[in-house]
Amino acid sequence: MENTHPQHPDAAPDGGAAADAQVLADIDQLTQALSESESKLGEMRDTVLRERADLDNQRKRLARDLEQARRFANERLLSDLLPVCDNLERGLAVENADIATLREGMDLTLKALLKVAETNGLKPLNPVGEIFNPELHQAVSTVDAPNQAPNTVVAVFQKGYVLNERLLRPALVTVAKAPDA
Structure with a gap:
């Protein structure tokens, strides 16, 4: 088996110079690729830092806008x-x-x-004559009301209110009870 190592005494003298030149060319090429990669890495780091700063600024701006909206909502x-x-x-x-x-x-x-x-957005609830709805009305008492259907609101002690489709305060009502059987 023949040894082709460039520093081996059996190697050919002109083949060693060509191999050295190839090795130097490869090192130059790798050095250039490394410096390009380091340059790209530096650019990417700068980009990431800028994006992080932009996100942080956006977060702060959003928090400030939200606080302003809360303070001046009314x-x-x-x-x-x-x-x-x-x-x-x-x-x-x-x-x-x-x-x-x-x-x-x-x-x-x-x-x-x-x-x-x-x-x-505030709407009053004045449910006289309506069927009692426990989601909108609070029954204070029940009374005999022969002219009213059972479970019908007969009187309102205090109006209820709905704010933008959400109950703000239930109406306090008196409800007709079913006749005794």
């Missing part, structure tokens, strides 16, 4: 309520008003308040 509602407050203050400022005038002022102020509430 701005429109409160802005709509200011005229109602102004009317109440004007009514209280009147010194010599008679009962009829005060009542008329209160009625107008209540209508304005209910309009603001309705504009903002």
